[in-house]
Amino acid sequence: RYMNLLSENKAGYDAANVNNYAALLKGKLLLVHGSGDDNVHPQNTLQFVNELIAKNKPFDMMIYPNRNHRISGGNTSLHLFSKFTEYFLSNL
Structure with missing residues (x-):
């Protein structure tokens, strides 16, 4: 919706496709995804x-599980920020 259709902006879609940059990754990466995300579908992450x-x-x-793009609800925010803190302290 922001990038127009693929047929109208193939170069833009290619440049925005993170799969094209996987080989360039250096260092640590923590992927976090809500399985109910309707913005970034789980299949894209996979x-x-x-x-x-x-x-x-x-x-x-x-x-x-069952969290949307905001990854919130219940104890989720506390768990997520604890995970971020643990990851940063262990890897940076």
């Missing part, structure tokens, strides 16, 4: 994971 695996890139991943 395609990126496949690219990371194909390029032998290490990564960590946290899935929040």
Whole structure:
């Protein structure tokens, strides 16, 4: 909706496709995804994971079941920010 249609902006879509950059990853990566996300569909994240695996890139991943793009609700925010803090302290 912001990038026009693929047929009208193929170069823009190619440039925005993170799968094209998996081989360039250096350092640590924590992927976090809500399985109920209707903005970034879980399949997109899984395609990126496949690219990371194909390029032998290490990564960590946290899935929040039934959480949307905001990844909130219940104890989720506390858990998420605790995960971020733990990851930063361990890896930076």
